[in-house]
Amino acid sequence: MNQNLETADIQATIDRAAASGGGVVTISPGVHRTGSLRLRSHVELRLESGARLEFVADPALYPVIDASWEGAPARIHQPCIFADGETNVSVTGLGTIDGGGSFWWDKVRRGESLEAARPTLISFRHSTRVTIRDVVLENSPAWTVHPFRCNDVRVSGVRIKNPADSPNTDGIDPESCRNVRITDCHIDVGDDCIAIKAGTEASSADPAPCENVIIANCTMLHGHGGVVIGSEMSGDVRGIVISDCVFDGTDRGVRLKTRRGRGGVVEDLRITNIVMRRVACPFVFNPFYFCGPEGKLPRVSDRSVLEVDETTPTIRRVFISNVSASEVSSCAGFISGLPERPLDDITIVDVSISFAADPVPSVPAMADGVPEMAAAGFHIDFVRNSRLSGVSLTGLSGDAITAGANVTNLTAEVTTHDH
Secondary structure, three states, X not given: OOOOOOHHHHHHHHHHHHHOOOEEEEEXXXXXXXXXXXXXXXXXXXXXXXXXEEEOOOHHHOOEEEEEEOOEEEEEEOOOEEEEOOEEEEEEEOOEEEOOHHHHHHHHHOOOOOOOEOOOXXXXXXXXXXXXXXXXXXXXXXXXEEEEOOEEEEEEOOEEEOOOOOOOOOOEOOEOXXXXXXXXXXEEEOOOOEEEEOOOXXXXXXXXXXXXXXXXXXXXXXXXXXXXXXXXXXXXXXEEEXXXXXXXXXXXXXXXXXXXXXXXXXXXXXXXXXXXXXOXXXXXXXXXXXXXXXXXXXXXXXXXXXOOOOOOOEEXXXXXXXXXXXXXXXXXXXXEOOOOOOEEEEEEEEEEEEEOOOOOOEOOOOOOOOOOEOOEEEEEEOEEEEEEEEEXXXXXXXXXXXXXXXXXXXXXXXXXXXX
16 A cells, blocks of 8 residues: 655655755656655745645554644644744645545544544644645645644645535634735635634643734635634634635635633624625624534523633624625524623625525524524624624515614614515
8 A cells, every 4th residue: 555655755855955955845747655744944845737746545654743633732643744843834836735535534434533633734833934835735634724823824826625525624724823815725625615713722832813814816615614713712813804705605604603711802804805605604603602622511502691701702893895695595694792792893884695596494503592594684692883784685584684682782774675
């Protein structure tokens, strides 16, 4: 199975380039089979057109390291392409990187245990000036691109393809990073297309923020969400711009998810010029998210007012404009804060939502007590100082806005139309 591996040769070339001060390591046209590779400072791994770097599905080729998984310390198999504590690292070119994911996915589907968490496809940790450009990334064992606590990250012109039913194969997940630009990418995956994360309460070090992030000119297909924030947000998420993107067939469009105990502040988001098609729910703000460790604790789903402390999450100052969503199936928006910490200063303007002619009922938010909906309007609760203006709903079934008793200072201008 592991004959004709080029791991040692490619790694030696990377190491020689780094030792000489940097350079370009070129992967020539053809198929190159390898195990995990570690990039070094000032080294660019460039795949020529026609090059195919195939990562062989053998856990022994991916050493177990101490890292993190889903916002908590964990032992993981070393990523297929890995760097830690480096400066000016790049993966570029018109070639293809194949993570050999089916072996790893089948392990998950069968409930078989691994020595450690699955490898991600590309993960750079604690690094500065990170570039991933133009490559095709496919069949990732887990998350596809995962910068962790990096500064100055650029992902552009990348095409990501993982099967729609592949488990946990997020597209691009910047975690606790600063100054991130994700542009001109095409993402078609089995989980969230882009997920912005900032650690959890279980982080071994103090959670760090994810801030100054631009996402622009991207197309996103399938997946659980187009752009998702959380649920790992303990270190704060702020200064996020999402613009000029298309979401087609994602379960949800823009999705914020967190829960009590996680803490953190999400603030200063601007989402504009988005086209969505065949999404269940365009906008989800869910602080009762029940997936993952401790998600089933009674406090997570409790709709009564609990004491506010440093573990209470906060979401505020979110501006959404110029969005068109067609063939929507579940509801126009599920927008909720916590009883003790309402959403504050949420603005939705110039939005047009058209429901599917024969919508299939589904649950818009992963939270206890949320029923299936079909062609429903906005469901809003625990919100204050917020505004909906210039919002149009076509093919609605029921009320345009269902507001709970805990909504204060909400102004709404919504028009409805038949198909």
